[in-house]
Amino acid sequence: MLGLTAFGGPAMVAYIKKMSVTRHKWLDEDTFKDGVALCQSIPGATAMQTAAYVGLRSQGIGGALLSYIGFGLPAFILMLMLAALYDRSQNISQIISLFNGLHVIVVAIVANAFYMFGKSTIKSYRESVLSALSAALFWSGVSPFMVIIGAALTGIVLFRDAESLIPSTTNHEKNGQIVKQIATLLLILLAGLTMLYFANTNLFKLATMMLRIDLFAFGGGFASLPLMLHEIVNVRGWMDYRTFMDGIALGQVTPGHIVITATFVGYLAYGFAGAIVATTAIFTPSFLILITVTPLFDKLKTFAYFLRATKGILASFVGLFFFVTVKFLLNVPWDIIRVLLGLAALTALLKKADVLYVVLIGAVISIIVM
Numbered sequence: 001m002l003g004l005t006a007f008g009g010p011a012m013v014a015y016i017k018k019m020s021v022t023r024h025k026w027l028d029e030d031t032f033k034d035g036v037a038l039c040q041s042i043p044g045a046t047a048m049q050t051a052a053y054v055g056l057r058s059q060g061i062g063g064a065l066l067s068y069i070g071f072g073l074p075a076f077i078l079m080l081m082l083a084a085l086y087d088r089s090q091n092i093s094q095i096i097s098l099f100n101g102l103h104v105i106v107v108a109i110v111a112n113a114f115y116m117f118g119k120s121t122i123k124s125y126r127e128s129v130l131s132a133l134s135a136a137l138f139w140s141g142v143s144p145f146m147v148i149i150g151a152a153l154t155g156i157v158l159f160r161d162a163e164s165l166i167p168s169t170t171n172h173e174k175n176g177q178i179v180k181q182i183a184t185l186l187l188i189l190l191a192g193l194t195m196l197y198f199a200n201t202n203l204f205k206l207a208t209m210m211l212r213i214d215l216f217a218f219g220g221g222f223a224s225l226p227l228m229l230h231e232i233v234n235v236r237g238w239m240d241y242r243t244f245m246d247g248i249a250l251g252q253v254t255p256g257h258i259v260i261t262a263t264f265v266g267y268l269a270y271g272f273a274g275a276i277v278a279t280t281a282i283f284t285p286s287f288l289i290l291i292t293v294t295p296l297f298d299k300l301k302t303f304a305y306f307l308r309a310t311k312g313i314l315a316s317f318v319g320l321f322f323f324v325t326v327k328f329l330l331n332v333p334w335d336i337i338r339v340l341l342g343l344a345a346l347t348a349l350l351k352k353a354d355v356l357y358v359v360l361i362g363a364v365i366s367i368i369v370m
Contacts (some may be wrong), residue, residue: 044286101366132317155312
């Protein structure tokens, strides 16, 4: 139910809390707050991770897996339908007009994400410098994965005041079977990748690419966009900037998380099988990290090096967001109508308008005037 109405991404955390803490009392408030802090500290989409955390704390790894699938399944089904429709009708004049306008909306969405992410992340000149350096390295062609690793190491050196951010610890009951269950899931993942390697090399490459993107996507679902853009458009050339922007636009009219764009990419690259593989892979690493780290989080969140590295990674993503915003800006043929539409969309988003309404109204305007 929550997955079907999960528009607004991280905003869904409040609804997950209402369901799990207030209505059903599966968790107490302190345990839920610990979970939100954990989900913001590890890779992956925050709302998806929080849903899985609730399942993990209340019903173990099985509950986490079912919560994860249940929350993400509606977005996958809707995106799969939209990707199939897009693939068959993108040459129709009305569809062209629609996406000409939606490209402008995507620029506004990404620019707003850059502003909000930067506002909550950049707190000192050190973070500003690290962010600017990351943007410059990305612009010069350095792999974003190397930029993120470098930012983590730099953060350990720069942010020695991170010890003051250590939260209070909370003791939780440990699941005696967790190591065995995690090992089983890892073996299943390894077996799946091995089968893909021998059955279809292209799907294997798609899976490993999406696994790597999710593994480095610190800071929520939007953090996957610079990495996905780099791998899909710049490195592999599977689609151009404008098609990738179409995928982001479709991702915003489906409930849930922006990383569902992976379904669009997988479908356009390798059909239904590609959509399944890409979607599964883009969510797997963050899920495994969540169920592995949760029992250790009480110790991990007192580990100063972890906090410093996380601050460095988040600062680097501000720079990567800036790069993506500029790239998308340059790929729109701006005229007075597009400028006005873009400014109106950005203003609405800055004033906390629901992104779904912004996209839908922008789509109607696009069909009428473009």
